Amino acid sequence: MAKVPGLFKGLGVTFSTMVRTLTKGSNTVQYPHVKEAPPIRARGVIALHQDNCTSCMLCSRSCPDWCIYIEAHKELAPPRREGGKPRQVNKLDRFDIDYALCMYCGICVEVCPFDALFWSPEYEYSEPRITDLLHDKTKLSEWMETVPEAPELEAGADKKKK
Amino acid sequence: MLSLLAVEIPYWGQSLLRVLGGLVAVLLPAGTIVYLFLFKMMSFMQSRLGPMEAGPYGSLQLVAEVGKWLQKEDIIPDNADKKIFKIAPIVVLVSTFLLVAVVPFGPDAWFTNFETGVFYALAVSSISVLGILMAGWASANKYSLLGGLRAAGQLIAYELPMVLAVVGVVIQAGTMNLQQIVVAQNSGAIFGFDFLGNPYILTQFVGFVVFMIAVQAELTQTPFDMPIAESELVSGYMTEYSGFRFLIFFISEFATAGVFTMIAATLFLGGWGVPFAWFGWSGIDDVSNWMNLVGPVILITKMLLLTFIVMWVRFSYPRFREDQLQRFAWKVLIPVSLVNIMVTAVFKVVM
Numbered sequence: 001m002a003k004v005p006g007l008f009k010g011l012g013v014t015f016s017t018m019v020r021t022l023t024k025g026s027n028t029v030q031y032p033h034v035k036e037a038p039p040i041r042a043r044g045v046i047a048l049h050q051d052n053c054t055s056c057m058l059c060s061r062s063c064p065d066w067c068i069y070i071e072a073h074k075e076l077a078p079p080r081r082e083g084g085k086p087r088q089v090n091k092l093d094r095f096d097i098d099y100a101l102c103m104y105c106g107i108c109v110e111v112c113p114f115d116a117l118f119w120s121p122e123y124e125y126s127e128p129r130i131t132d133l134l135h136d137k138t139k140l141s142e143w144m145e146t147v148p149e150a151p152e153l154e155a156g157a158d159k160k161k162k
Numbered sequence: 163m164l165s166l167l168a169v170e171i172p173y174w175g176q177s178l179l180r181v182l183g184g185l186v187a188v189l190l191p192a193g194t195i196v197y198l199f200l201f202k203m204m205s206f207m208q209s210r211l212g213p214m215e216a217g218p219y220g221s222l223q224l225v226a227e228v229g230k231w232l233q234k235e236d237i238i239p240d241n242a243d244k245k246i247f248k249i250a251p252i253v254v255l256v257s258t259f260l261l262v263a264v265v266p267f268g269p270d271a272w273f274t275n276f277e278t279g280v281f282y283a284l285a286v287s288s289i290s291v292l293g294i295l296m297a298g299w300a301s302a303n304k305y306s307l308l309g310g311l312r313a314a315g316q317l318i319a320y321e322l323p324m325v326l327a328v329v330g331v332v333i334q335a336g337t338m339n340l341q342q343i344v345v346a347q348n349s350g351a352i353f354g355f356d357f358l359g360n361p362y363i364l365t366q367f368v369g370f371v372v373f374m375i376a377v378q379a380e381l382t383q384t385p386f387d388m389p390i391a392e393s394e395l396v397s398g399y400m401t402e403y404s405g406f407r408f409l410i411f412f413i414s415e416f417a418t419a420g421v422f423t424m425i426a427a428t429l430f431l432g433g434w435g436v437p438f439a440w441f442g443w444s445g446i447d448d449v450s451n452w453m454n455l456v457g458p459v460i461l462i463t464k465m466l467l468l469t470f471i472v473m474w475v476r477f478s479y480p481r482f483r484e485d486q487l488q489r490f491a492w493k494v495l496i497p498v499s500l501v502n503i504m505v506t507a508v509f510k511v512v513m
Contacts, residue, residue, distance in 0.1 A: 010479060011478050013478070014207040014474065014477055014478040015205070015207075015474070017208070017209050018203065018206040020209070021205075021207075021211075022206055022210050026209050026210045026211050027209040027210065028210040028211065030211065030214055036255070067388060113400070
């Protein structure tokens with residue numbers, strides 16, 4: 001007889017959920033009309049901060065499925081100090097991520113030593129054709145705007161130098 | 163004699179009315195059940211809204227789904243027994259149509275008025291087992307065959323408590339004619355108090371519970387859905403079906419749900435009638451003609467009430483294991499219904 005109350009309890013759960021949905025609304029939203037803000041650290045898409053990138057190729061080499069394509073050339077930049085020698089910098093020609101291959105592991109973001117790659121919570125970038133999922137550096141830079149401010153560090157945490 | 167609102171209708175008109183009425187009586191409850199319970203109630207019980215885009219509150223979703231199914235390719239597996247594969251869904255659907263034939267919708271609004279209506283209904287309802295076995299066998303797929311065999315074992319096991327539960331009602335009413343069972347309930351009285359009539363859910367409550375459990379199993383709704391257990395058998399006997407053949411299975415599943423709950427409402431809740439004491443009617447001959455129009459509405463309301471319970475249970479419980487399912491039928495339901503028959507018979511003789 002101990003099982004019977006459980007059976008009725010189960011019916012009660014579904015019934016009260018129905019009543020709650022009818023009176024207070026559902027837990028889900030009607031997606032195309034209403035959008036829920038994703039959590040701040042959501043792994044939606046990888047954005048690129050072009051100025052920080054030195055085309056060191058670390059991200060491309062650590063990518064498990066080789067979906068990052070980088071090409072660059074060297075340029076001379078004006079010297080930092082008066083009378084100095086012009087500096088040699090790497091200039092990005094191409095920085096593409098193939099989101100048809102990307103598996104959102106985030107290794108590239110972690111491995112980047114110059115803070116050029118960031119997670120963005122943006123998620124609406126599906127395409128009708130699979131080849132259109134190869135996004136170039138312009139598109140990746142546009143997503144930089146959607147990257148949220150980094151959350152405050154915990155008290156006592158090591159501050160980044162510079 | 164079918165005389166709606168005292169208008170005499172010629173024989174061909176009656177036949178036409180019956181055919182159209184049969185279509186409506188099968189398809190309308192099926193559509194209502196699918197939209198109201200399968201789409202909406204299930205969603206609410208899972209705290210979501212269900213279909214909202216097709217029509218107001220998604221009410222045209224089923225039309226869209228039917229359109230989708232009709233467009234799909236009609237795939238028949240190479241190794242399938244093609245003739246039987248094609249016939250099987252129709253056999254299942256036909257059993258539903260045969261079943262609705264004995265349900266009375268009003269004092270004169272019935273399709274056929276069998277003397278042994280209950281017997282006929284229970285006999286015809288097991289034709290669908292044939293269709294399901296045929297589908298399972300003809301698909302040339304071991305999962306389909308397993309599903310078909312499970313369905314056959316389950317439907318036969320639960321047919322028995324269903325019949326035995328109805329026997330109590332038949333003993334109490336003293337007739338197997340569904341129309342007379344309705345009249346007996348609505349003109350009856352409990353200890354001389356006739357305001358409620360005597361719906362057999364009060365006196366035959368055990369029988370009602372056993373019957374509803376058996377109906378749940380006959381419809382292969384969730385606690386008893388071993389035949390189509392999707393996590394182990396893909397979709398049982400329906401696995402190989404696509405397009406409009408799947409649609410026929412789908413419709414007949416919910417149409418049968420509607421018809422079975424209509425029969426349950428007729429047997430236990432007083433069917434199309436309201437207690438005759440409300441209007442001072444003494445028998446079926448006194449019942450006004452307008453009951454022919456109000457009766458179906460009352461019956462459908464009672465049907466929806468019972469379907470709500472069936473679906474509520476379906477959405478709440480996980481499924482039985484095959485051996486538990488058989489043990490429940492043979493060791494619990496059948497003894498309980500036998501005891502119920504005995505007690506009913508004793509009371510019938512004593513009182």
